[in-house]
Amino acid sequence: MTKNVLILPGDGIGPEITAEAVKVLNKLVETDGLDISMEEDLVGGAAYDVHGVPLADETMAKAHAADAVLLGAVGGYKWESLDISVRPEKGLLRLRKEMELFANLRPAVLFPQLASASTLKPEVVAGLDILIVRELTGGIYFGQPRGIRTLDNGERQGYNTYVYSESEVRRIAHVAFQAAMKRNKKLTSVDKANVLEVTEMWREIIDEIAPEYPEVQVNHMYVDNAAMQLVLNPKQFDVMVTGNMFGDILSDEASMLTGSIGMLASASLDANNKGMYEPSHGSAPDIAGQNKANPLATILSAAMMLRYSLGREDLAVKIEEAISKVLDQGLRTGDIMDAGCTQVTCSEMGDAVVAAL
Amino acid sequence: MTKNVLILPGDGIGPEITAEAVKVLNKLVETDGLDISMEEDLVGGAAYDVHGVPLADETMAKAHAADAVLLGAVGGYKWESLDISVRPEKGLLRLRKEMELFANLRPAVLFPQLASASTLKPEVVAGLDILIVRELTGGIYFGQPRGIRTLDNGERQGYNTYVYSESEVRRIAHVAFQAAMKRNKKLTSVDKANVLEVTEMWREIIDEIAPEYPEVQVNHMYVDNAAMQLVLNPKQFDVMVTGNMFGDILSDEASMLTGSIGMLASASLDANNKGMYEPSHGSAPDIAGQNKANPLATILSAAMMLRYSLGREDLAVKIEEAISKVLDQGLRTGDIMDAGCTQVTCSEMGDAVVAAL
Ligand SMILES: CC(C)[C@H](C(=O)O)[C@@H](O)C(=O)O
Numbered sequence: 001m002t003k004n005v006l007i008l009p010g011d012g013i014g015p016e017i018t019a020e021a022v023k024v025l026n027k028l029v030e031t032d033g034l035d036i037s038m039e040e041d042l043v044g045g046a047a048y049d050v051h052g053v054p055l056a057d058e059t060m061a062k063a064h065a066a067d068a069v070l071l072g073a074v075g076g077y078k079w080e081s082l083d084i085s086v087r088p089e090k091g092l093l094r095l096r097k098e099m100e101l102f103a104n105l106r107p108a109v110l111f112p113q114l115a116s117a118s119t120l121k122p123e124v125v126a127g128l129d130i131l132i133v134r135e136l137t138g139g140i141y142f143g144q145p146r147g148i149r150t151l152d153n154g155e156r157q158g159y160n161t162y163v164y165s166e167s168e169v170r171r172i173a174h175v176a177f178q179a180a181m182k183r184n185k186k187l188t189s190v191d192k193a194n195v196l197e198v199t200e201m202w203r204e205i206i207d208e209i210a211p212e213y214p215e216v217q218v219n220h221m222y223v224d225n226a227a228m229q230l231v232l233n234p235k236q237f238d239v240m241v242t243g244n245m246f247g248d249i250l251s252d253e254a255s256m257l258t259g260s261i262g263m264l265a266s267a268s269l270d271a272n273n274k275g276m277y278e279p280s281h282g283s284a285p286d287i288a289g290q291n292k293a294n295p296l297a298t299i300l301s302a303a304m305m306l307r308y309s310l311g312r313e314d315l316a317v318k319i320e321e322a323i324s325k326v327l328d329q330g331l332r333t334g335d336i337m338d339a340g341c342t343q344v345t346c347s348e349m350g351d352a353v354v355a356a357l
Numbered sequence: 358m359t360k361n362v363l364i365l366p367g368d369g370i371g372p373e374i375t376a377e378a379v380k381v382l383n384k385l386v387e388t389d390g391l392d393i394s395m396e397e398d399l400v401g402g403a404a405y406d407v408h409g410v411p412l413a414d415e416t417m418a419k420a421h422a423a424d425a426v427l428l429g430a431v432g433g434y435k436w437e438s439l440d441i442s443v444r445p446e447k448g449l450l451r452l453r454k455e456m457e458l459f460a461n462l463r464p465a466v467l468f469p470q471l472a473s474a475s476t477l478k479p480e481v482v483a484g485l486d487i488l489i490v491r492e493l494t495g496g497i498y499f500g501q502p503r504g505i506r507t508l509d510n511g512e513r514q515g516y517n518t519y520v521y522s523e524s525e526v527r528r529i530a531h532v533a534f535q536a537a538m539k540r541n542k543k544l545t546s547v548d549k550a551n552v553l554e555v556t557e558m559w560r561e562i563i564d565e566i567a568p569e570y571p572e573v574q575v576n577h578m579y580v581d582n583a584a585m586q587l588v589l590n591p592k593q594f595d596v597m598v599t600g601n602m603f604g605d606i607l608s609d610e611a612s613m614l615t616g617s618i619g620m621l622a623s624a625s626l627d628a629n630n631k632g633m634y635e636p637s638h639g640s641a642p643d644i645a646g647q648n649k650a651n652p653l654a655t656i657l658s659a660a661m662m663l664r665y666s667l668g669r670e671d672l673a674v675k676i677e678e679a680i681s682k683v684l685d686q687g688l689r690t691g692d693i694m695d696a697g698c699t700q701v702t703c704s705e706m707g708d709a710v711v712a713a714l
């Protein structure tokens with residue numbers, strides 16, 4: 001049966017990089033019997049300019065109807081000064097929340113061909129392969145009450161609520177334990193249980209679940225220590241699991257350790273493996289429209305989509321191998337350019353991947 | 358007039374490292390007319406074992422009466438499993454809150470003699486000198502309501518409140534702007550204004566205050582991006598200002614960039630420059646009692662104490678120069694040991710600093 005994929009290019013470099021991923025998917029439709037139909041729609045600032053909201057209800061409905069969503073990136077200077085309730089990112093948060101995409105998988109992998117791109121010493125990052133499992137539909141991102149109020153003394157006070165219920169922690173914990181089972185069977189749960197009650201409960205629940213996965217070696221780490229350990233000795237980690245806010249911070253830190261955030265994909269999944277896929281990097285408005293961006297993170301996100309939501313692990317592997325070949329050929333976009341390599345444009349990179357499939 | 362210093366060695370390596378700082382202070386009393394009287398008391402697990410609480414009321418009273426507090430470190434395996442309300446760290450949080458130490462200054466400095474200790478490439482961190490100004494008595498650390506409740510459906514829910522009032526943001530902002538004025542006049546304010554209303558207000562207040570310091574170049578950065586930029590290009594930063602939780606994470610990350618967290622001091626100040634001083638590292642229970650710990654962060658914390666709370670900038674500089682001499686002599690504790698250097702114990706390092714004064 002034909003699967004439906006909604007393409008949301010978004011803002012900045014979003015349209016350029018998703019176009020290359022679509023190119024790759026189209027090639028697989030032609031040559032490998034990939035049975036998908038793709039439709040495009042607006043999100044973020046691009047949607048705001050047309051609809052006055054960063055995500056129109058019709059688009060939300062299409063996302064619900066789709067089997068998977070491939071998103072480029074959202075946001076840009078142009079919409080920075082708008083009131084928070086209409087900020088482009090709210091479109092992203094609405095998609096995550098309404099699609100119940102509670103499990104955000106963010107790999108931080110060092111590509112052997114790009115080892116020198118890291119700001120860390122080669123011996124510290126060689127072979128780095130971390131999977132961060134971030135809870136994506138709860139925590140302080142969505143907690144109520146929230147807002148800015150005026151106190152009796154006339155001054156303003158801003159407030160947000162960091163909240164998790166047991167069942168929210170349980171379901172993300174199971175995703176993380178299962179991921180660890182498929183990898184090196186090590187799980188680090190990150191919290192701030194020495195200060196925050198919500199994460200004290202988080203820690204207790206991880207400990208309750210752990211006996212169900214006796215092969216997985218579990219440890220707990222405070223978030224401040226985790227931020228340090230990622231710099232000191234990142235290879236100690238296999239899978240890390242944490243809440244929405246800490247996951248936002250640590251996954252960005254971890255991805256930057258690889259030196260090539262333009263290469264990192266992400267998946268956001270619901271309980272039935274329906275998902276949204278996006279590169280880990282942002283919309284890079286400074287280079288938008290210049291055909292300079294690196295499309296590989298988006299193409300790798302399409303590979304994750306084939307793996308998790310479209311039941312085509314074979315084609316996911318095929319894309320990943322094609323990207324490895326292209327890197328072996330020495331082709332590089334500007335962000336990962338290195339001595340002795342050949343610099344290519346965004347679309348040339350996409351073409352090269354298609355050719356290598 | 359004689360100034361009173363309360364020494365709180367705490368747990369783990371705390372007693373060893375504070376003993377060396379006291380040695381240095383005693384030497385300055387003898388030779389440089391430093392007019393202080395020192396008294397010791399218990400904090401953390403050490404206090405819990407004696408009083409059943411991590412900070413006795415008598416100790417709190419002594420801290421209030423003192424001109425400055427020098428603290429070693431708190432916590433350890435032994436007290437990990439205790440209920441959060443009696444965890445050793447609560448002693449620390451009570452000290453910070455009741456003494457109104459809202460301004461936490463955490464330098465992340467690369468000592469030229471220790472350049473190779475960093476896991477980052479030398480060119481990325483050479484000359485690194487960041488000051489993180491962290492709000493220390495508000496935010497989610499102290500926000501109410503907080504706790505773990507049982508919902509109607511029987512499941513538990515943990516919750517904490519991230520809250521700042523305008524005046525809390527203002528006072529820490531002024532500390533940060535003033536620090537920037539004394540340094541390279543660059544201030545980066547870190548928030549998550551695209552998601553959290555409390556930090557949206559934070560950002561607005563920074564912008565309101567900025568015109569009072571026209572020479573300071575201000576920028577805003579989301580916390581996830583800040584965590585990345587610290588890895589990618591840490592030398593872009595001069596002073597960073599942020600709330601309690603983000604400051605906890607980013608200051609640890611930044612300090613680890615230097616590769617020698619055993620060298621980093623911190624000051625926590627109230628509105629009148631009364632303060633508490635502590636090394637940035639923890640209580641390291643694994644090496645406690647072995648005379649192996651690095652006392653330099655604590656000795657440097659004593660230097661900060663002389664500078665900010667005891668009005669003896671001259672002696673602060675004297676200590677810092679002595680430490681630089683000792684490093685030039687090639688003396689190193691195990692944590693910063695390097696080829697061609699001489700490994701010394703904790704107390705030998707303290708003696709060497711005293712000799713170099
Ligand atoms: C754009 C922003 C709302 C988003 C987040 O904080 O989740 C982004 O940083 C991310 O990590 O996908």
Ligand SMILES: CC(C)[C@H](C(=O)O)[C@@H](O)C(=O)O
Nearest residue numbers: 194195224446447449450605
């Ligand atoms: C021990 C802990 C409560 C403390 C904090 O989170 O503030 C520590 O991590 C620090 O940074 O001083």
